[in-house]
Amino acid sequence: MLLRSLALSTALAATAVSADLLKIPISKIPDGEHATNLLKSHTPPTMVLTSSSSSIVATDRKLIRGAVSQDREEGVVLHDLKNAQYYGVLKIGSPPQEFQMVFDTGSSDMWVPSSSCTTASMNCANKTTFDSDSSTSYSEVAEGAKNDFNIVYGSGPVRGKYGVDDVTLADDYTVSEQTFAQVDSTDGLGEVYQNAKFDGILGLGFPVISRDPGVNTLIPNLKEEGVLDDAVFAFYLGDESEGELAIGGYDETRMQGDITWVDLIYPAYWLVEMGQIKFGDTVVSTGECGGIMDTGTSLIYGPQAQVLPIVKAVGAQFVPQMGLFMVGCDTPIPDLEFTVGGKAIKITGDKLLVKDDSGQYCFLGLAIMQFAGSSEIDTLGEELEEKVVGEMKNLAGAPVNPVPLQYQGNTWLMGDSYLRQFYSIYDYTNKKFGLADLKE
Numbered sequence: 001m002l003l004r005s006l007a008l009s010t011a012l013a014a015t016a017v018s019a020d021l022l023k024i025p026i027s028k029i030p031d032g033e034h035a036t037n038l039l040k041s042h043t044p045p046t047m048v049l050t051s052s053s054s055s056i057v058a059t060d061r062k063l064i065r066g067a068v069s070q071d072r073e074e075g076v077v078l079h080d081l082k083n084a085q086y087y088g089v090l091k092i093g094s095p096p097q098e099f100q101m102v103f104d105t106g107s108s109d110m111w112v113p114s115s116s117c118t119t120a121s122m123n124c125a126n127k128t129t130f131d132s133d134s135s136t137s138y139s140e141v142a143e144g145a146k147n148d149f150n151i152v153y154g155s156g157p158v159r160g161k162y163g164v165d166d167v168t169l170a171d172d173y174t175v176s177e178q179t180f181a182q183v184d185s186t187d188g189l190g191e192v193y194q195n196a197k198f199d200g201i202l203g204l205g206f207p208v209i210s211r212d213p214g215v216n217t218l219i220p221n222l223k224e225e226g227v228l229d230d231a232v233f234a235f236y237l238g239d240e241s242e243g244e245l246a247i248g249g250y251d252e253t254r255m256q257g258d259i260t261w262v263d264l265i266y267p268a269y270w271l272v273e274m275g276q277i278k279f280g281d282t283v284v285s286t287g288e289c290g291g292i293m294d295t296g297t298s299l300i301y302g303p304q305a306q307v308l309p310i311v312k313a314v315g316a317q318f319v320p321q322m323g324l325f326m327v328g329c330d331t332p333i334p335d336l337e338f339t340v341g342g343k344a345i346k347i348t349g350d351k352l353l354v355k356d357d358s359g360q361y362c363f364l365g366l367a368i369m370q371f372a373g374s375s376e377i378d379t380l381g382e383e384l385e386e387k388v389v390g391e392m393k394n395l396a397g398a399p400v401n402p403v404p405l406q407y408q409g410n411t412w413l414m415g416d417s418y419l420r421q422f423y424s425i426y427d428y429t430n431k432k433f434g435l436a437d438l439k440e
Helices: 031-040 187-195 218-224 304-313 382-396
Strands: 004-006 015-018 021-028 046-051 073-078 086-092 097-104 110-113 148-153 156-169 173-185 200-203 232-236 243-247 255-263 270-279 282-285 289-293 300-302 317-319 324-327 336-340 343-347 353-355 362-364 366-368 411-414 423-427 432-438
Touching: 110 156, 148 173, 148 187, 156 187, 156 218, 173 218, 255 270, 255 423, 270 304, 282 304, 300 304, 304 366, 324 366
Parallel strands: 004 021, 097 200, 110 173, 289 411, 300 366
Antiparallel strands: 004 243, 015 021, 021 086, 021 243, 046 073, 086 097, 086 156, 110 200, 148 156, 156 173, 232 243, 232 423, 255 432, 270 282, 270 289, 270 336, 300 411, 317 324, 324 362, 336 343, 353 362, 423 432
């Protein structure tokens, strides 16, 4: 991305550390406040197959995280907006209107509340809204382009319309004529959105999983317009301090040692192959499972077959109303270790606990990501399924699903509690994911 580092903080202004690296500080929602939001009502992410045909796009089916192009079957993550924990500044229009945005590598849609949102939706009253009439650079989408925006999060739908305007990171890194959504219906997100620190979402995944996959997202557009030499960005997710998003490269002052690079399985989500997974001394998986690197999720979600042995080992009990596992607050929790690209990253047991306000109840920061498999939908026999999928791949020239067949039901959603343990780098240009040790 912009070889500058975007530090996303309401208190700090963006400052360049070199001629081509931009920094923007990112703010972290306080742990106590975030835990309260998370525990009020929680919908675990679900991997589903859903059609993105034109007859379905305008409905309220669960199409979160966007689908690919028309007439394909897609695997999409049904995601809970209240999971978001980091946010920072983005500007839209001329003169620029400033918004607090969740910078989300697990999605590819960009939306902000419209000026009508405050009257159309009860939970939008305190949000900064976009006023298209006040922007001299705003325009409607071109004739024949997609106009309606519809997405359904785990907690409810968001609806609005697309528009086109200038979008600015920091003070001077601007993409002209960027397509984005202005939403006026946010009631489906409930009071959690009303009380949230952020106004909207900036998806940093690949365009293929957006609700309008024919339109480039912000980071590729920065490269196309010559603002970036390489479409690369990196995250430092501060724990007890402000974080940082680097655009156009990575901030070497945040890391030490070599970078471990891993090819993406398929450039839709930031999906990589993970190796061995260990919980304490127990090997949970020997490898060849998928991992979606998702800054828009605070917890870690895994396949049921791999999560259940972990929760049983610590005597955790499932709470269906919350979709989380409750565990005694004084229970010793072993370290959880994931291997990516041959590099083992460990999350200490104390980082795997979420406490309620009273401090009397604790929940594991590890939950099940469900998959709509044979128990929920009719499926073909294994051999016939592989044959059909293979033929469709050949016809389409690309995988039918952003999560390839062998990783469906075998993929983890790696949220902030994992990504905080290292410096993470996202390379659009070369379709790679990088990780490096944090500087001590």
